[in-house]
Amino acid sequence: MxxxxxxxxxxxxxxxxxxxxxxxxxxxxxxxxxxxxxxxxxxxxxxxxxxxxxxxxxxxxxxxxxxxxxxxxxxxxxxxxxxxxxxxxxxxEKGLPNAKAILDRASHRPERSLLDLILSGRLGEFPATLGSVIANAERYAYERGEIISAALHACAIDELWFDITRTWDEEAILRRGSRRRVFLR
Structure with a gap:
């Protein structure tokens, strides 16, 4: 956008x-x-x-x-x-639950090393599915819940984005950069 x-x-x-x-x-x-x-x-x-x-x-x-x-x-x-x-x-129906989840993580402070790891691309190049980010971060001994919270926090601070009208699950496509695709047909 x-x-x-x-x-x-x-x-x-x-x-x-x-x-x-x-x-x-x-x-x-x-x-x-x-x-x-x-x-x-x-x-x-x-x-x-x-x-x-x-x-x-x-x-x-x-x-x-x-x-x-x-x-x-x-x-x-x-x-x-x-x-x-x-x-x-x-x-x-489509976007508010995801927008709320992102906003809820805005003040969350994930472990800096996890956030840096997610954003660095060392877990794989973007765009990447949430599932691949989780699987790769788990190899570094991070827990699933903290990985998901860190990814949502990265969305809240405009480092990552995903189409909020889609389901937030392991198939969600994460991309680098600020929010996009707010409204779709």
Whole structure:
């Protein structure tokens, strides 16, 4: 991910129902690089499931629906942008438990030698699965729980990252560097 910002900008649009100029400010702008290094932007709006369902059902009959339609039009005019409506339910289901686990380890102080070992690449090159990091660190006589806590701490201090919408298990892919892929389709 190149960048994430909250309420990054506003657009003005003409509401054709009441012929008024309105302003819409999306919740987030997420900029990423794709696998080829091309920049892509997601305009992300987060709503409660009930509200998202209401907007979808009402469409242009609701002011919120018209605002979302205006934002989708704006995105289509760009060459590298998509609009995503994400429900809080989806965030909770997919990413919040992992985000909470990371935040819980932010103040955890793992043994410095273990953290250095994980981050050094001596356990194997990144990207690496959590399972391979555990197996290799166990060879240095570290215990599974402290290895997992150290890996989560490394995520909390932005030394490692993984796709938080995926299950945190031995198949989780750990990568070096700051957080990426916050929102996915």
């Amino acid at each position: 190149r960048h994430i910002s909250w309420e990054p900008f506003s657009i003005e649009f003409r509401d054709l129902v009441d012929n008024r100029t309105r302003v819409y400010t999306p919740d987030y702008l997420v900029e990423i690089n794709d696998r080829e290094g091309q920049r892509y932007r997601y305009i992300v709006e987060v709503k409660e499931r009930r509200e998202a369902d209401h907007i979808a059902a009402a469409g242009s009959a609701s002011a919120a629906g018209r605002a979302h339609i205006a934002m989708m039009r704006w995105c289509r005019e760009q060459t590298d942008c998509s609009f995503l409506l994400v429900t809080d339910e989806k965030l909770i």
